Amino acid sequence: MARAGAIPRVLSIAGSDPSGGAGIQADLKSIAAMGGYGMAAIAALTAQNTRGVTAVHTPPAEFLAAQLEAVSSDIEVDAVKIGMLGTAEAIRTVRAWLERTRPPVVVLDPVMIATSGDRLLADDAEEALAALLPQAHLLTPNLPELAALLKEPVPATWEEALAAGLRLSERTGSAVLVKGGHLDGADCPDALVDARHEDGPVLAEIGGRRVATQNTHGTGCSLSSALATVQARTGDWARSLAVTKEWLEGALTASDRLEVGRGHGPVHHFHHAEAAVPLAPGEFAESLWADIAKVRAEIDALPFVAELEAGTLPEAHFAYYLTQDALYLNGYSRVLARVSALAPTEEEQLFWAEGAHACLEVEAELHRTWLSRHPTVAPDAAGSPAEAAPTGGRAVTAAQGPVTKAYVDHLLAASASGSYAVLAAAALPCYWIYAEVGAALHSRHAARSDAADHPYGAWIGTYADERFAEATRRAIAFTDAAGRRASAGEQEAMREAFMASSVYEREFFDAPRRHA
Known part of the structure; x- marks a missing residue:
């Protein structure tokens, strides 16, 4: 194997x-x-x-x-x-x-x-x-x-x-x-x-x-x-x-x-010595995913995920999560715009730019809709539930929580590196981990007899959407291609960035329990 x-x-x-x-x-x-x-x-x-x-x-x-x-x-x-x-x-x-x-x-x-x-x-x-x-x-x-x-x-x-x-x-x-x-x-x-x-x-x-x-x-x-x-x-x-x-x-x-010998000389086995070990398509991304196996298992075991699936997650916790996610997406959209600017091909530039737009428009709609219907649990700037009347827009009054700020700061630091490959690796867990968690939750959610009445069914359905799954596959493929082109040193920097973002994803899921 x-x-x-x-x-x-x-x-x-x-x-x-x-x-x-x-x-x-x-x-x-x-x-x-x-x-x-x-x-x-x-x-x-x-x-x-x-x-x-x-x-x-x-x-x-x-x-x-x-x-x-x-x-x-x-x-x-x-x-x-x-x-x-x-x-x-x-x-x-x-x-x-x-x-x-x-x-x-x-x-x-x-x-x-x-x-x-x-x-x-x-x-x-x-x-x-x-x-x-x-x-x-x-x-x-x-x-x-x-x-x-x-x-x-x-x-x-x-x-x-x-x-x-x-x-x-x-x-x-x-x-x-x-x-x-x-x-x-x-x-x-x-x-x-x-x-x-x-x-x-x-x-x-x-x-x-x-x-x-x-x-x-x-x-x-x-x-x-x-x-x-x-x-x-x-x-x-x-x-x-x-x-x-x-x-x-x-x-x-x-x-x-x-310049070895006077007959049939040898091949140059290390002609690529200044580059990384040659990789097959998909191999670098697979190794990134294997690197975070422990982190993924820890995410699956979080009370937030279990309670979200069961529908028993306190609304204040979910509201804190959504408000922080909305704030995160605002920063993440700027990061994706930077990935687009650094991308080497027009196809990649367009993909990441569309992702930046989706953060601000498509995905944020879920936050606006849910929070506008649950105004009494929108956290205030201190992270505590506070009254907030629906305004037709996003009912978000919270400041960035500590995990959100640390995650966005990490992405901005990767953006400042000027490396497309490193920044793509840093941005990828937000696609990949969400898609995997969403797909797993959705498969179990769809089999429930009370699925239509589930309080968080809309969120679960959004991240199991096939359009998001396809976007995730493309993000994986583009990051994998960048990794295969990268030098050995840049590959290592990609691994570090991917791992750090994955750890922040775990902390982000767990933040409502600790800060809401």
Whole structure:
């Protein structure tokens, strides 16, 4: 299961490349580049460089088993990448370990033929490898390896490659990543295929351009270990492939900067070193939501929420809440206007501007309506109930309470940072938490036999409205996109802003009990 916001613990079982471009060395770089913690069990030692492999030494299978046991007996492994194993004994050892431990993500790169053309698998090991393939969730052969596994000619077209990938998937029960890197032409597509998937055999197909470079040493190792790492984060193969393919294209494009070797040089795993770890769409927002799991549970447990649902919340408490909310929305509208001004696209600018308008016009209408009908419970400037005659407008005479003032001050401080991403993250909990609380209350409220007579039914219905839910989804998507574009430092500032706003949301719900 994906661990949102957590650092994946990824074990590579593969051969060692002393030149650093492939095998264990490439795997560990890829895992780190994609935000994981890398571990390694060495199945083979090679003497190789960018021009080829000159010797292979395979340690005893018992020592490989000892490495695997040492790691898994102490550390929970979130994902496994399997590369060069070399011998039948090593393959059988890995198979037995997989059957015992059942890691949640297993990516098998059936290393048989190196980029240089050197054969890296002993002839008597192919039968053992065939028995290992069904233990993997995803297979990532290059086209020559795909042909060798099927004992067929190497596919010459993309259509032939897809068909061959589907045959291997049908035969093994595993998903297969079909890679177009060995085909001729400027295009370089990849596809995830699963012959037995209920939604159809082709899960994702992503086009790509061929990067003009000879630095392709270790691309298969790098891609498969990166995929295992991202899959442990997202739990979605299609999303994982999308972000990994984009990263690898950048690694190939930047490879000339390394100036390593005189043959097929390595890719530049850390070409994005000044940026944050590449994220799949939705992944950053999911991690923000996971960060506030404790705060959300505390909101659900507040007496205010329970009494609001039951209809037993004292009117003075609800009136205090609404008057403070109206005052908050006045400040929040200015913050959303600032988010709009900082937004990088016209679509985002328009969305946040519409949100600012809604704060003052649409959402405030509920406050005006309810308070005008309950004038005797409108709090005064000291926060105590006071007489207030309906005026046709908002029956609000209170000053900002301490929580309201602190929350608005926090948002204004985020606004002063000048960062669109940070300010969007600070503004998001007012959408997201309200939408979740409102939807949960509404689902239970709608099932009540006395729903029509519920004193707070209008408020509950407003925040479960589909238009508000759609606005929330868009706010989440825009903030997520900003987070994926942000630097590592800015991402951390976004997390802090989002968490602080979420805590203020909790305090805002609890304020009527303490201040009304």
